[in-house]
Amino acid sequence: MKVLLFSLAREAADGRSVLNYVRTPVPADLGELLARLEQEYPRLGPVLARSRVAVNGEYLPSPDRRTKIAPKDEVAILPPYSGG
Amino acid sequence: MTSRLTPNRIDPEAERRGVEGPDLGGQAVFVGVVRRDPVGETRVRALRYEAYAPLARRELDRLEKEAQARWGPLRVRIVHRVGRVPVGEASVVVAVGAPHRAQAFDACRYLIDRLKDEVPIWKSEETGPAARSGSRR
Numbered sequence: 001m002k003v004l005l006f007s008l009a010r011e012a013a014d015g016r017s018v019l020n021y022v023r024t025p026v027p028a029d030l031g032e033l034l035a036r037l038e039q040e041y042p043r044l045g046p047v048l049a050r051s052r053v054a055v056n057g058e059y060l061p062s063p064d065r066r067t068k069i070a071p072k073d074e075v076a077i078l079p080p081y082s083g084g
Numbered sequence: 085m086t087s088r089l090t091p092n093r094i095d096p097e098a099e100r101r102g103v104e105g106p107d108l109g110g111q112a113v114f115v116g117v118v119r120r121d122p123v124g125e126t127r128v129r130a131l132r133y134e135a136y137a138p139l140a141r142r143e144l145d146r147l148e149k150e151a152q153a154r155w156g157p158l159r160v161r162i163v164h165r166v167g168r169v170p171v172g173e174a175s176v177v178v179a180v181g182a183p184h185r186a187q188a189f190d191a192c193r194y195l196i197d198r199l200k201d202e203v204p205i206w207k208s209e210e211t212g213p214a215a216r217s218g219s220r221r
Contacts, residue, residue: 007206083205
């Protein structure tokens with residue numbers, strides 16, 4: 001599973017923009033993934049709470065923590081936008 | 085679809101020409117430019133923009149479709165720069181050609197407002213000493 005971190009999420013994860021979870025247990029749902037991210041990078045917690053999530057380039061219709069995710073999925077953590 | 089992300093300098097006039105049409109009597113162009121805002125003892129020297137490109141492109145296309153449905157037929161060009169953008173250069177251009185001025189203004193404003201909230205693009209500031217940039221006039 002590939003996790004993309006942008007902007008404030010990357011800063012909170014010590015500058016890492018891509019995380020790969022290849023060893024088991026690969027998170028099985030969004031809740032497990034978010035918990036694992038926060039455990040590995042405690043500063044990510046408040047950022048995750050304000051972020052949108054996309055799986056394979058599509059927004060989750062509602063970011064339900066029970067949403068299943070597969071090992072081949074690409075999950076993007078999208079903090080509040082600041083373009084323009 | 086005619087909206088895009090680019091690492092290159094944006095030419096607003098080229099985008100305006102892209103929304104010309106024989107039935108389009110009004111063109112509105114918004115140009116967002118990097119300001120040298122003060123940041124503590126320093127000033128912004130440039131902004132760096134990053135995007136989640138596949139989703140950003142789709143969201144730009146979706147916004148254009150929404151504007152078409154509401155004010156169309158329009159010609160629309162939305163161009164957002166990514167990477168380093170120095171003070172004084174355009175970070176974003178929204179150009180709209182419409183039959184009349186009201187649709188052109190309304191659609192242009194709608195598109196830039198929605199872009200800021202809904203398109204996955206982020207900026208970060210690169211700063212430098214205030215004195216040097218401040219003394220230039």
